[in-house]
Amino acid sequence: MSQNFCPLEERRPTERDVVFLLDESDGTRTSFPTVRDFVQDVVExxxxxxxxxxxxxxxxxxxxxxxxxxxTYTTKEDILQAVRRLTHKGGDTRNTGAALQYLRENVFTASAGSRLQEGVQQILVLISGGRSSDNVDVPTSALKQMGVHTLGF
Known part of the structure; x- marks a missing residue:
């Protein structure tokens, strides 16, 4: 057997910082309960x-x-309660690019709890109902350069 073999029970679990970016524009109103359920399932x-x-x-x-x-929250139950309380507010514009830029400047930061500087995996789960009203190229590239892994739905 290889000396590099490491049984599963000895491996350190992967740490992750997971940010959900949820589109709440008017076109997503009917699908919002399903989106909220999806976030709950992932959090579980x-x-x-x-x-x-x-x-x-x-x-x-x-x-x-x-x-x-x-x-903000340190227990699964507190996070699940916060997710259950999410409501759809609506809006006539879908500024995904501005939201991505906001995440880069305000959420994927140490003061907001990001552990990027500690080498913890950064994951963005973007759930959007359609095309952005603004440009997403620059903020998407900036997040990628930071090391943020993006999953889009």
């Missing part, structure tokens, strides 16, 4: 009570609104 699977994983939720249409930062 994360390792939150031992602080290996952290979660933040930001909603946007014209402007982004932080529902909670990566360092």
């Amino acid at each position: 699977r994360l390792s939150l009570d031992d602080n290996k994983d952290r979660v933040s939720v930001v909603q946007y249409s014209r402007d982004p609104t932080v529902q909670f930062y990566l360092n």
